[in-house]
Amino acid sequence: MPAASSIRVLVVDDQLTMRALVRSALQQIGFSDVSEAPDGEEGLKTLIAKGCQLVISDYNMPKMDGLDFLRAIRSHEPTRKTAFIMLTGRSDKELVQRAIQYGVNNYIAKPFTTVGLKQKIEAVFGALT
Amino acid sequence: MDPMDAIKVTFFQECDEQLAELESGLMALEAGEGDRETVNAVFRAVHSVKGGAGAFGFEDLVKFSHTFETVLDLMRSDKLAISADAMHVMLRASDVLADLVHAARDGGSVDQGRCDALMEELDQLAHGDAAPAPSAAAPEGDAPLYADVEPDEWGFVPLRVVMDDEPPVGEEAWKIIFMPRAQLYAKGSDATILLRELALLGDCEIEVDDTLVPSLDTLDANGACLSWTIILHGDKDEAAIREIFEFVEGDCDLIIERTSVSAAAPEPPPVFAPAPVIAAAPIAAAPAPTPVAKQATAPSAAAASDSEGKGGQPAANATIRVDLERVDRLIDLVGELVINQAMLAQRVAETGVARSSNVALGLDELEQLTRELQDSVMAIRAQPVKSVFQRMPRLVREIATATNKQVRLVMDGEGTEVDKTVIERLSDPITHMLRNAVDHGLESTQDRIDAGKPAEGTIRLAALHRSGRIVIEVSDDGRGINRERVRAKAIEKGLISPDVNMTDEEIDNIIFLPGFSTASAISDISGRGVGMDVVKRSIQALGGRISITSNPGKGSTFTLSLPLTLAVLDGMVVSAADQTLIAPLTTIIETLQPKAGEVRRLGPNRSVIAVRDAFVPLVDVGVALGFRKEAAQPDSCVVLLVESEGGGRAALLVDDIQGQRQVVIKSLEANYQRVEGIAAATILGDGRVALILDVDGLIAQRVSETRAETQLAKAG
Numbered sequence: 115m116p117a118a119s120s121i122r123v124l125v126v127d128d129q130l131t132m133r134a135l136v137r138s139a140l141q142q143i144g145f146s147d148v149s150e151a152p153d154g155e156e157g158l159k160t161l162i163a164k165g166c167q168l169v170i171s172d173y174n175m176p177k178m179d180g181l182d183f184l185r186a187i188r189s190h191e192p193t194r195k196t197a198f199i200m201l202t203g204r205s206d207k208e209l210v211q212r213a214i215q216y217g218v219n220n221y222i223a224k225p226f227t228t229v230g231l232k233q234k235i236e237a238v239f240g241a242l243t
Numbered sequence: 244m245d246p247m248d249a250i251k252v253t254f255f256q257e258c259d260e261q262l263a264e265l266e267s268g269l270m271a272l273e274a275g276e277g278d279r280e281t282v283n284a285v286f287r288a289v290h291s292v293k294g295g296a297g298a299f300g301f302e303d304l305v306k307f308s309h310t311f312e313t314v315l316d317l318m319r320s321d322k323l324a325i326s327a328d329a330m331h332v333m334l335r336a337s338d339v340l341a342d343l344v345h346a347a348r349d350g351g352s353v354d355q356g357r358c359d360a361l362m363e364e365l366d367q368l369a370h371g372d373a374a375p376a377p378s379a380a381a382p383e384g385d386a387p388l389y390a391d392v393e394p395d396e397w398g399f400v401p402l403r404v405v406m407d408d409e410p411p412v413g414e415e416a417w418k419i420i421f422m423p424r425a426q427l428y429a430k431g432s433d434a435t436i437l438l439r440e441l442a443l444l445g446d447c448e449i450e451v452d453d454t455l456v457p458s459l460d461t462l463d464a465n466g467a468c469l470s471w472t473i474i475l476h477g478d479k480d481e482a483a484i485r486e487i488f489e490f491v492e493g494d495c496d497l498i499i500e501r502t503s504v505s506a507a508a509p510e511p512p513p514v515f516a517p518a519p520v521i522a523a524a525p526i527a528a529a530p531a532p533t534p535v536a537k538q539a540t541a542p543s544a545a546a547a548s549d550s551e552g553k554g555g556q557p558a559a560n561a562t563i564r565v566d567l568e569r570v571d572r573l574i575d576l577v578g579e580l581v582i583n584q585a586m587l588a589q590r591v592a593e594t595g596v597a598r599s600s601n602v603a604l605g606l607d608e609l610e611q612l613t614r615e616l617q618d619s620v621m622a623i624r625a626q627p628v629k630s631v632f633q634r635m636p637r638l639v640r641e642i643a644t645a646t647n648k649q650v651r652l653v654m655d656g657e658g659t660e661v662d663k664t665v666i667e668r669l670s671d672p673i674t675h676m677l678r679n680a681v682d683h684g685l686e687s688t689q690d691r692i693d694a695g696k697p698a699e700g701t702i703r704l705a706a707l708h709r710s711g712r713i714v715i716e717v718s719d720d721g722r723g724i725n726r727e728r729v730r731a732k733a734i735e736k737g738l739i740s741p742d743v744n745m746t747d748e749e750i751d752n753i754i755f756l757p758g759f760s761t762a763s764a765i766s767d768i769s770g771r772g773v774g775m776d777v778v779k780r781s782i783q784a785l786g787g788r789i790s791i792t793s794n795p796g797k798g799s800t801f802t803l804s805l806p807l808t809l810a811v812l813d814g815m816v817v818s819a820a821d822q823t824l825i826a827p828l829t830t831i832i833e834t835l836q837p838k839a840g841e842v843r844r845l846g847p848n849r850s851v852i853a854v855r856d857a858f859v860p861l862v863d864v865g866v867a868l869g870f871r872k873e874a875a876q877p878d879s880c881v882v883l884l885v886e887s888e889g890g891g892r893a894a895l896l897v898d899d900i901q902g903q904r905q906v907v908i909k910s911l912e913a914n915y916q917r918v919e920g921i922a923a924a925t926i927l928g929d930g931r932v933a934l935i936l937d938v939d940g941l942i943a944q945r946v947s948e949t950r951a952e953t954q955l956a957k958a959g
């Protein structure tokens with residue numbers, strides 16, 4: 115049972131609003147080490163610098179979108195095993211299927227709740243303490 | 244503030260940015276300038292609004308943006324063509340979206356009929372040209388916004404990772420210590436590549452040792468200061484490791500040994516168990532653009548350790564938001580500092596200290612620094628005019644619809660920067676000029692076609708910097724000013740006398756006279772009881788000028804110019820009739836010492852001065868402002884040759900020039916009242932108030948007097 119506080123999380127979204135919402139939900143769940151990045155490129159840099167174990171990323175972003183970001187993470191040795199949860203729209207079946215191919219760990223549709231997010235994370239890490 | 248409320252504030256701020264991006268993107272597409280990234284950006288803008296709106300439960304906003312997004316998605320996937328018609332619908336949809344956002348923010352309501360009508364139009368766009376929208380997209384508005392868990396109808400099974408809190412005990416691994424010597428780099432080898440190859444052999448923990456990096460001033464750029472310790476998990480052959488270093492073996496120190504990794508790494512990364520669900524674990528994808536490991540990127544960079552530290556996250560966005568009040572306070576203080584510095588300089592000068600003394604030199608330096616400080620502070624307040632410009636396309640669309648004209652708005656120079664206070668006051672005049680251009684400037688569509696012009700009228704809104712001022716131009720390709728009609732109207736209203744000879748330019752500028760309006764019926768659009776004279780006055784109050792040039796049948800151009808800042812001014816300090824006055828430096832062309840023969844008297848109080856080949860009206864500033872009755876003797880005075888915005892020239896006669904100085908503008912109107920011929924006031928170094936001359940005002944005053952005199956002379 116991993117402790118939420120021991121997992122370093124990176125939230126990637128081009129919208130400050132969405133990053134703030136995810137961060138706020140994560141903090142309620144018990145995560146304390148939460149970093150943010152506005153796009154995949156910055157996300158990758160932050161991920162490597164901070165060594166986060168969980169990435170929660172939007173799909174639709176300028177520069178490098180969520181899928182390319184996921185691919186980049188999976189093709190880098192140091193980041194290859196980072197857990198990746200994709201934020202998607204409610205009807206993005208095609209996107210989710212492509213993300214599965216690239217090795218996404220889970221996805222969550224927007225809008226989400228704190229409880230919903232927790233369940234999605236626990237489905238990846240097991241029950242959190 | 245409740246954290247959610249704080250996020251909501253952020254959301255609405257971001258919405259404004261998104262809406263601006265949406266509109267400019269749509270306009271670029273409409274003009275045929277957009278590319279794929281524009282379509283993506285437009286989609287993203289609406290998508291983001293929807294995402295945030297969903298989180299805060301603004302259901303109307305979610306519903307509308309969803310419909311909008313559906314159409315944009317079709318466009319993004321090339322299922323819907325980018326046509327002018329589609330863009331018109333979308334531009335109007337973006338207006339409605341803006342209304343919805345503002346309604347959500349301010350708690351107001353929107354025109355539901357308009358909203359529904361546009362939803363319908365968007366739906367038609369989506370279904371007309373393309374296959375029916377995916378059914379999954381439709382019922383979103385009905386779906387509970389806070390659904391806790393989605394049933395996974397897509398058969399997705401989450402991919403588990405296992406976090407091992409304890410590193411596996413006693414696991415055998417290779418410990419490789421790699422210490423390149425300078426010659427390794429000299430021979431063109433790259434430590435990064437070696438480390439990268441090593442990482443291909445198995446899981447690596449790479450640690451850089453930067454203890455040998457000296458301080459920057461003693462750093463030998465060609466030296467080798469970094470070394471690496473690599474823990475390579477797994478039981479690869481030692482030979483495989485040695486093979487990687489084969490070509491650099493003589494150029495580095497290499498230690499390879501078996502080790503147990505129980506506590507080798509200070510903070511072991513979690514080890515994830517590959518999930519059984521997906522067999523193909525790493526995707527063979529395009530190489531990612533960033534280096535494998537930051538530790539291994541820059542062998543010579545002493546900064547490597549720095550960027551790995553806690554503060555290593557690169558600044559994503561090097562801007563901060565600051566309360567405007569704080570900036571204003573800073574500007575006020577710097578203004579006071581400028582005055583204080585001037586006072587100090589004067590006091591010191593009065594003590595008779597030599598110019599070359601240390602005190603005087605120090606003061607010179609202080610003045611230089613103060614000026615730089617002031618410029619920098621002013622730059623903080625400078626903003627691109629975009630914030631005003633971006634509201635205009637919507638305005639033009641609405642007027643075009645109301646007047647049943649086809650109008651294209653072209654904008655230029657949106658990045659032009661100007662002081663924030665100026666920006667705020669640009670909005671009204673620009674709005675008025677644009678209304679005027681669409682309503683009066685452009686002909687009706689039929690008239691345009693009859694005149695052999697394109698049915699669609701073009702209006703250009705441009706901003707540019709010109710000689711220390713910002714210039715805004717609004718031009719149309721309409722009918723131009725009907726000078727006969729304007730002149731007749733002006734005579735009829737008694738604004739000008741029937742037998743005055745006027746240049747075309749002068750006739751055009753009659754429209755700025757108070758009480759003038761050519762529209763036979765006051766139009767709903769640009770009428771509103773406000774004439775161009777009000778626009779002109781409000782611009783003059785800012786130290787600005789406005790003029791119009793017109794080309795019959797081809798169109799008209801309004802030119803508005805304003806100072807870049809309303810806070811400071813470079814001025815020439817002069818004295819006239821024992822008063823100290825400031826003449827704005829930008830208006831002065833040259834100064835001269837008149838000789839007696841150059842001045843010709845035209846009447847008791849009128850004279851002109853010969854400046855090279857031309858005669859220029861001479862204005863005795865002391866008399867014009869009422870400081871003295873009798874004109875001064877020109878040959879004991881100094882003349883400032885000045886030019887107004889409109890190009891009119893005059894020679895201002897003053898007693899003496901005291902010097903040149905940057906002065907802080909204090910509004911005379913706000914503290915006293917408007918005075919003809921005076922633009923503002925300032926505080927001098929000795930604490931006295933000095934008036935700043937309104938050069939344009941003085942010239943205009945003189946020109947009209949001269950004209951009246953000419954008329955009198957003709958009549959007599």
